[in-house]
Every structure is written in structure tokens, then in C-alpha cells.
Amino acid sequence: MTVLALLHHAGGSAAVFRRLTQLLPDDIRLVVAELPGRGRRWREPPLHTAEEAVRDLTDLLTKEVGADDELSIFGHSMGAYLGLGVAAALERRGGPRCAVLFASANLAPQLGSPLFADGTADVSDEEVLECAARFDALDARLLSHPHIADRAVSLLRSDFDVCDSFVRTMSRTVTESRIVVCRGQQDVFGDEHTDPWQWRSVQPLTTLTFPGGHLYLEAAGAEPLAAAIASVMSEPAQSRT
Secondary structure, three states, X not given: OEEEEEEOXXXXXXXXXXXXXXXXXXOEEXXXXXXXXXXXXXXXXXXXXXXXXXXXXXXXXXXXXXXXXXXXXXXXXXXXXXXHHHHHHHHHHOOOOEEEEEEEOOOOHHHOOOOOOOOOOOOOHHHHHHHHHHOOOOOHHHHHOHHHHHHHHHXXXXXXXXXXXXXXXXXXXXXXXXXXXXXXXXXXXXXXXXXXXXXXXXXXXXXXXXXXXXXXXXXXXXXXXXXXXXXXXXXXXXHHO
């Protein structure tokens, strides 16, 4: 069976993939993962390190994906980093193995620097929101409701800690998976930011661009993105290596 795991961005949830999941072909089984603190896992305390997040997602995929399934991972923004960590962790465990990592809307991790030098504990809500706004990572409509706004800021804090932890401790991770970079044409990341993803895989890099900005997968880029994912995943295994 062909399986695609979807990993969301910082401050996000499975909801970011709603349109994409409607456009992907039925013969791809989807595993839409969520980190603790949101969606169906809203009662669970959020995580604050990349090690915890990678272990959580790796455990999930080990349960959800069979050893003989053809697994690919699509990770958006923060999810691109976690997807790299999960692909490498699955290789260490001996399966299931990730054939293709779609690294969406993020610069190569070795180019990253921590968003907050000492974590988010002593950072104001305004600074957290300003950071999210730089990447168009939060729907401004959510901030009109105080309870939802507090929840959103709390999740952003934990997810930014996860991102910073990844940059500090896991940015040199290498996978055997083929990496396909996906990005919006109006995103802040260009070739100089994404070409170095090449060094995170033992296989040649592919880069695909789509209409839109950082959240292109929710807008005009959704249809061509779905078509591109389906095309790559339908290639014979020997053509992807």
C-alpha cells in the first residue's frame, strides 16, 4: 500500500491539510499526524524539544504503517524538519522506510539559526506573534477570540522551541530518502535557502515551486501540489532512487 504521512507547521494542526487531502488520489492512504496540544490531541501537554517530537511521530508511523507499505512523508515548515528527523529515525529502527521526503516551505536546517536564543519562556506574546507573522504562520482571525488566541500563542511557543531544538541538535541529520523540496513562489525562501537540502540526503535533490506564499498548500498551490505529489509517488521505486 502507498502511504503519505502529513506533518504540520508550527502553531498548526491537521486542518492545514484539509484541501490537500481532498485533492490527493484515493489510492494514497493518508496518515495526518498531529503533535500533542492540538486537534484530537488537545488534552495532551505540548512538546518542547525536537527529540520528543521526532520520537512521538516515529512511534505513530511505526504503528500506522506496515513494513511492506511504500511510505512518503510531506512535512510543511516545521514539519519539514521533523520529517527529516523521522525519516532518519525510521531507518535506524529498520522500517518502515520513507522513500520520499517532501520538504515544504522551509530552508535547509543547517542554514537555520534559533528563532529565540534562550527559548520562548521569557519571550513576550507580542514577540511570539511577530515571529509567526514573518512566516505567515497564523491566521489573524484566530486572535479575535481571547481563549483561542491564548491557545495559539501557547502552541507557537512550544513549536518554536521544537524548531530551535532541531536547529541546535539535529540540523546535520542525513536520510536515505529522496528529498523533494516544495515551496511557494512568493515565500521568503529562495534557491539559496532550499538548494542546500541536497546535503541532507544521499540522493539527488528535486525542487518544485507552486503559486502562493508560505501557506501555498491552502491556496492556489494546492491543486498543482497534489498532482506533483501523486506523480512522484506513482514513479516506480527504482526511478526514485
